Amino acid sequence: MGGTVETLSLTETTINPLFVSRNPATSIGDPKTGGNYRLQSGSNCIDTGDASNAPADDIAGNPRPTDIAEKGDGVDEYDKGAYEYQ
Numbered sequence: 001m002g003g004t005v006e007t008l009s010l011t012e013t014t015i016n017p018l019f020v021s022r023n024p025a026t027s028i029g030d031p032k033t034g035g036n037y038r039l040q041s042g043s044n045c046i047d048t049g050d051a052s053n054a055p056a057d058d059i060a061g062n063p064r065p066t067d068i069a070e071k072g073d074g075v076d077e078y079d080k081g082a083y084e085y086q
């Protein structure tokens, strides 16, 4: 026998971000070609973003981070993606 043994570790989870809509003409939903990349209320991207190097406003000019009543923790946290859920 021979060969090598590789150990794989998964450090990221692939989830559906629950965009409002993405352009069905593109497989990855290129934001430059259409679609609505705001997050739906059940998105796991809400309040799970990384604060490092995050801008003070989202792409629509809304201040971030914000908290939403649905999460109910009262802590302002960044959302992943271009839009802060409102």
Ligand SMILES: [Ca+2]
Residues within 6 Å of the ligand: 046, 047, 065, 066, 067, 068, 076, 077, 078, 079, 084, 085
């Ligand atoms: Ca947030």
Ligand SMILES: [Ca+2]
Residues within 6 Å of the ligand: 047, 066, 067, 068, 071, 073, 074, 075, 076, 077
């Ligand atoms: Ca929160």
